[in-house]
Amino acid sequence: MKLGFLGAGNMSTALVKGALSAGFISPENLYVSDISEIRVKAMRELGVNAQSDNAALVRACDYVVCAVKPNVLPHVLSSLKEELRQKVLVSIAAGVSIKTMKKILGENTKIVRIMPNVPALVGEGMSVVCRDNMASDEDIAVVMQIFGAVGKAVELPERLINISTATNGSGPAYVFMMIEAMADAAVLHGMPRDVAYLLVSQTILGAAKLALDTGEHPGRLKDMVCSPGGTAIEAVYQLETDSFRASLINAIDSCYKKAERLSCE
Numbered sequence: 001m002k003l004g005f006l007g008a009g010n011m012s013t014a015l016v017k018g019a020l021s022a023g024f025i026s027p028e029n030l031y032v033s034d035i036s037e038i039r040v041k042a043m044r045e046l047g048v049n050a051q052s053d054n055a056a057l058v059r060a061c062d063y064v065v066c067a068v069k070p071n072v073l074p075h076v077l078s079s080l081k082e083e084l085r086q087k088v089l090v091s092i093a094a095g096v097s098i099k100t101m102k103k104i105l106g107e108n109t110k111i112v113r114i115m116p117n118v119p120a121l122v123g124e125g126m127s128v129v130c131r132d133n134m135a136s137d138e139d140i141a142v143v144m145q146i147f148g149a150v151g152k153a154v155e156l157p158e159r160l161i162n163i164s165t166a167t168n169g170s171g172p173a174y175v176f177m178m179i180e181a182m183a184d185a186a187v188l189h190g191m192p193r194d195v196a197y198l199l200v201s202q203t204i205l206g207a208a209k210l211a212l213d214t215g216e217h218p219g220r221l222k223d224m225v226c227s228p229g230g231t232a233i234e235a236v237y238q239l240e241t242d243s244f245r246a247s248l249i250n251a252i253d254s255c256y257k258k259a260e261r262l263s264c265e
Contacts, residue, residue, distance in 0.1 A: 001029065001142065004061035006054055006076060008034035008043050011092060012067040014120040016048060018149035021123075033057040058083035063142060065090040070262075077104045084109060088139050090146075092116055094165055095262030098132045098158055110134045112143050115164045116150075118172050125151030126168040130158040162263060166255035174251065179204060 003025055005012040012032060019025050027047035033054045034040055043050035051057065058064050058080050068076050070093040077084070081104065088110045091101060098111050105111075112135050116127040127147040131140055140155060147153040156164065179200050186196035211218060226233040239245075 001025065001063065002031065002061045003029065003063045003065070003146070004031035004033070004057045005065045005067055006033055006057065007067035008032050008036070008039035008050070009067060010118075010121060011116060012065065013042075014123075014125070014150050015065065015067075015146060016043065016046060018120070018123060019146060020046065020048075022145075022149040024145055024149070031057045031061055054080060055083050058087060061087065063088045063090060063139075063146075065092065065146070067092050070094055070096050074100075074104060077101060081105055088112065088135065088142075090114060090143055094169065095259060095265075097263055098130070102132070108134060110136075110139060112139065113158060113161060114143070114147060115161050115169045116147060117168050120147075120150040123150055127151065127153040128161060128164040128168060129153055129155045130161050131155070132158075162259035163252075163256050165259040166252045170252075170255050174248065175204065 003019065005016065016030060016032065019030065020027060028049070030048040032040070032043040032048055032050045033052060033056075034043070034050070035052055037052070040050045040052060049060075054076065064084065064087050066073065066076065066089060073091070073093045073096050077089075084105055085108075089101070089105070090112045092114045094115070096113075098113050101111050101113075102109060111132045113130040113132075114127055115130075117125050119125045120127070125147070127150075129140065129143055129147065144153045144155070179197065182200040182203075183193065183196035186199065187193055191199070207221075210216075211221060214221070222236070226236055
């Protein structure tokens with residue numbers, strides 16, 4: 001199998017490093033193209049085939065991950081329409097549906113649409129995989145392996161990708177805001193800033209790992225922390241008073257509606 005990446009930005013870099021680290025593909029079977037000579041050089045230093053010629057990359061590869069911005073995706077696909085025949089196209093462009101891509105490339109093109117997220121940069125990404133009717137189980141298995149190398153991947157129908165955009169795709173932004181706010185509270189009461197960020201970040205990491213490893217309902221885990229008449233339940237009461245849950249739900253709902261509008265456009 002030969003795997004190519006159109007675009008050598010952060011996500012492609014994370015996926016290339018993840019694939020190499022997992023060892024399921026060798027450097028000589030990895031291809032990357034980008035208009036930036038600096039990025040091409042950085043990729044060559046990883047031992048992969050890097051160049052600026054998109055068409056040559058597509059011709060050489062079986063699976064092509066398109067990691068370009070949504071606004072330039074239609075142009076890129078149009079320019080590679082002939083080369084992408086008989087290939088598996090994997091798109092991580094937010095808001096661009098499989099239907100839209102098939103209008104450009106033709107109904108017989110194999111397309112897999114992905115919603116990844118930024119923690120893939122540290123091997124803890126969460127990706128949602130959506131296939132079209134032409135992609136085989138074998139194709140999906142390969143794609144799951146690619147994105148599983150930088151975290152976790154789950155297959156869902158495309159109708160759920162916009163809510164995926166609002167949860168795993170945009171979700172890290174909400175968590176980063178929470179880290180910043182919790183650290184600010186600690187600084188308010190005298191804690192050094194660097195210690196506050198460490199304390200809060202590790203606490204959130206640990207809480208997430210506990211939820212994943214135990215499979216317990218989050219409410220039950222919350223109850224484990226909240227002793228009767230204690231400090232944690234006092235904080236939970238204040239969060240409920242300030243509509244913490246409703247604020248998160250409303251934020252995710254707004255993000256989802258924005259993703260829906262972009263898809264329509």
